[in-house]
Amino acid sequence: MKKFINSVDDVLSESLHGFASAYAPIVRLREDPTFLLRTGGPVSGKVALVSGGGSGHEPLHGGFVGKGMLDAACPGQVFTSPTPDQMIAAAEAVDGGAGILFIVKNYTGDVMNFDMASEMIGDGAATVLVDDDVAVEDSSFTSGRRGVAGTLIVEKVVGAAAEDRLDLASLKALGEKVNDKTGSMGVALTSCTVPAAGKPMFDLGEDEMEVGVGIHGEPGRHREKLAPADSIAKLLVEAILEDLKPQKGQKALLLINGMGATPLMELTLLYGAARKECEAAGLEIERSLVGNYVTSLDMAGASVTLTLLDDEITGYWDAPVITPALRWGA
């Protein structure tokens, strides 16, 4: 394992300290229990957005704390959901008197820990569950689909709407709408290495890729021979469109997300390939984002996310945002 770390036990805390000091004008770190929050204190009269999840997906979620997006983020251990006390402390610290909206990726652990936090907070807390990963079948016999890169889009759109002072119920409804209109699917070219484990999570042959991989290195739909970028783009876009079933002429946002170790040169190439697929299917790509946003430590790989746009979503997507990882319009 080759990583910039000191000791396996200190990775999380040291990277959080480094992050918070690099972005001090935007975020602050609190410890015992650990969470990141916007500088400047609670925004009075605004619903506070709190997210969180296992670490190792940076910049998600801490990189999205700031004006126009999250009020706080609770980082768990690497690939392990955070605990209710973190969520409760974060919610208290950012409560602006208009309620708390938890944005939760659909993993058993995340859901249960956020549930416990919500139960303890009681009234005034609501939750948006993100499950955009079309790789995993949505079936009532399982815990359902996973939340992956689409989470960033939900957080951005709902974050902008919260600045606009929408109330808790409207924000929850908006978040659920964005989630419904969003689909993602990813491919891994290599495994990732959790620092505490010290070895790759899984083995992948020199000519293989894992199609439909999760952001914790969970298996996807199947393994196959590494294909050209155009074929990968086609495979992923088709799977998403099968799920979203957009109309011809539908406007959409296209996000190409790297898994952490994939250089921008490859991501922009994949963007071009995916965009062609989308346009061939009749979509109009109106908004775009390319980069490493919802990652899996040092995994080489990428995912495609599509969100079907309407004027409300587009407007909130374009609204100003000042966070460490996303910044525009201000």
Add this chain to the structure above:
Amino acid sequence: MKKFINSVDDVLSESLHGFASAYAPIVRLREDPTFLLRTGGPVSGKVALVSGGGSGHEPLHGGFVGKGMLDAACPGQVFTSPTPDQMIAAAEAVDGGAGILFIVKNYTGDVMNFDMASEMIGDGAATVLVDDDVAVEDSSFTSGRRGVAGTLIVEKVVGAAAEDRLDLASLKALGEKVNDKTGSMGVALTSCTVPAAGKPMFDLGEDEMEVGVGIHGEPGRHREKLAPADSIAKLLVEAILEDLKPQKGQKALLLINGMGATPLMELTLLYGAARKECEAAGLEIERSLVGNYVTSLDMAGASVTLTLLDDEITGYWDAPVITPALRWGA
């Protein structure tokens, strides 16, 4: 070689097309000869900034084209400097009537190709040569130090000053000042793989790192056993400070730059470690940047860059910038 590509020959062109279509509101791609330029045409009365170099360092330089930074960027083949006809065509396309400033990283190939372009343009073109890499001895017997991640700081500061309508000579002087006050040094944990070569550029043992590596995988000062992040930070910061020799209490900008395959979690950890070293040496870190900005394809590794700040540099650093890879203040 596991990459998102179609064919080795099309990597550059396809990734440029993808990039330009993802960031269409900010940049445009021209071909034959190839260059990227700001949307909106030449800015009348403003000195036009043109940079360029081998590809494989994305987002450098194309990601820094836009308001407040570059007017155009000329991408060469991977790790191969672009040709004079690209530079001349780019200069013509963005000429606002106030002259052309070339920002060139100090590599034999880049220098010679930009020299040929300057000679053909004649009067009205000036050059800032960036050579911030302290790993390589500055000696009159060699081609001198390399230009690495500090290039981004020169481009940002001079770019903001150009928006402020400084003239060609002042911009050249400012660029040279920033370059003088900037030092960088990097470490590689893995090699990188040039698509056309299909195999890693060099071998590095499972427990080794290359100290002082260049951004094309060039060798550095020496190889040693992989060290804890704190020791790496100390090593790099000390080498830079030995070169810059700052006074106690000097304000500085600290950039932790990833080489392409190093996740943010490790980069922020390294930032924290480097910042501690800087502060122990009496520097005040007033500005920060952490991310993959001047990369070496899929290399795992990172570099530290320090720029000693004065009010002029800080002011231009803070000025608005709207490019694909750096964006704030507007």
Add this chain to the structure above:
Amino acid sequence: MSADWLKPAIQAVAETLIAHSEELSDLDSAIGDGDHGHNMKRGFQAVLEQIDQIAAEEPPKALQKIGMTLVGKVGGASGPLYGTLFMQAGKSWDGTPSVAAVAAAVEGGLDGVKARGKATAGEKTMIDVWEPVVAALKEASDKSGADAAAAARSAAETGLEATREMKATKGRAAYLGERSIGHLDPGARSSELIVQTLSDLVSKGVAP
């Protein structure tokens, strides 16, 4: 009043789980995300740090404290699940060291786990260990503590082993679908380790 068997029992459980941390993570690597051992270790190290305060309580209250510590330290799926298991077991126990009372306590914990995780037996989870354990304890309610402990231990073993051929439909292993078959469930293994450790203590007469 605290019981003098309490501290050694908590210690034994914590140390067993910590000692098996790599094994548990390896099991989790096969069908999950490879952290179950680390999660249990982190939680039970925190329990050990507070063992004196915990063991100073009456056993039912001590169980609740363990549960709260786990909820606050573990995270993931196992944090809320084991947290709920211990908290609810504590709440469901009248404190008597009878087999029947212990059976009721464990059943309370199991019901909590089922409610929290919305799962039932046969889905390749820790439930597949605790459900047969509850059944064995209930059936042994007129037997000696040692006999009941032995029955619980063997029920846990059988339950654990049964998870190998199950297809996961809850938790991370569910993403594997058919591919989850053939592996033991890590949470079932940690549960079985707890039952085994406690049952040994009872056999040795350390605990009632």
Add this chain to the structure above:
Amino acid sequence: MSADWLKPAIQAVAETLIAHSEELSDLDSAIGDGDHGHNMKRGFQAVLEQIDQIAAEEPPKALQKIGMTLVGKVGGASGPLYGTLFMQAGKSWDGTPSVAAVAAAVEGGLDGVKARGKATAGEKTMIDVWEPVVAALKEASDKSGADAAAAARSAAETGLEATREMKATKGRAAYLGERSIGHLDPGARSSELIVQTLSDLVSKGVAP
């Protein structure tokens, strides 16, 4: 008026360099960035694409056209250097196929390379091939074309071989310092390939 040996000569040089492209990149991998073969291939493929227009020119003009094509297509260090070499050689050639005139042409090209790259002999570059070639041609100025070609060929070989023990102080290999010793210089090898190919053509009587 064009010369009928010109097209086959250009073709032979281009094809030789393209055929050796992997070898050149491998040499460059050892002490540079591993692209020299790709660079030469890209440049000489472009030359081949325009071979009819180029070969339609008088030889000195054809050399200049080759140089301009290389400058426009190659990039890197070798683009301006080989570009300058061919352009200046063309400019320095009066067109006569005499040994003396060719020597003057190559010397003109070499001077261009030195000026462009600010390097001299002994720095482990292509100069270490071209300088002895110029000397050999000058010395052979009263010999037959075939004899002069053979002399140039052997001077190039010796010059190339000498780069092995040199320490690079220019170009990318300079970053290696002492570690550059023990490897042939890739640009010296491509230069030697050009000399070799042309010399063979002269020996075979294809070119004067």
